[in-house]
Amino acid sequence: MLLVFFASFLLGGLNTQAQTAPAKPGTLADMALLEGHWQGRFNDGPIEASWTAPAGDNIVGYIRMMKDNKVTLYELFAFEQTERGPVALVKHFKPGLIGVEEKDKSDRYGFISAEKDRALFEKEDGSIRIIYEKRGPDQLVIRRGESKNGAWAFSDLFVFNRVR
Known part of the structure; x- marks a missing residue:
């Protein structure tokens, strides 16, 4: 029994290591799961x-956050x-389109891996990972991960339902 646990532990560790470099380059087709109009709740x-x-070579999008019928933040994506x-490029704007990042900067996330209805990216400084995941035809979830004790811990950041 101890041998099975130890082998599982080793294989699990190897699997985590393998996720840091893409097995094969991804394509924008891996991100087609985002396509559409989505709504949810946040804060x-x-x-x-x-x-x-x-x-062509891109996908564009936005996220708009509101509270009390007023915008709190815009996120523009390419x-x-x-x-x-x-590569995911993200810029944040306060109301009035006041940029959060410097005008020639954006948050950059590199592709790590993809499988059906799921893609994993990592911020260029290695501090954050993002999972884009479709949980059925009408639900899209963006999960945020941080490294804790040598493992990535993810939680749902945004949960969207398709607008019909």
């Missing part, structure tokens, strides 16, 4: 998102295809 207010279908896979 006691409505949240809305929309992404285009992949076209997924661009590179030879290593898609």
Whole structure:
């Protein structure tokens, strides 16, 4: 029994290591799961998102967060295809389109891996991982992960339902 546990522990550790580098380069087709118009709730207010279908070398989209019928934050997204896979570029804006990041900077997330209805990205400084996951045809979830004690711990950040 101890041998089975030890082997599982080792294999689990190897699996975590393997997720840090893409097994194969991803494509924008891996991100097609985002396409559509989505709504949910965040911080006691409505949240809305929309992404285009992949076209050429990109996908564009936005997230709008509101509270008490007033915008609290905009996020603009561009997924661009590179030879290593898609890269997610994110800029944040306060009401009045006041940029949070410097005008020539954006948060950048590199592609790690994808499987059906799920894609994993990591912020360029290695501090955060993001999972984009479709949980059925009408639910999209964005999960945020942080490294804790040598393992990645994820929690749902945004849960969206498709707008019909």
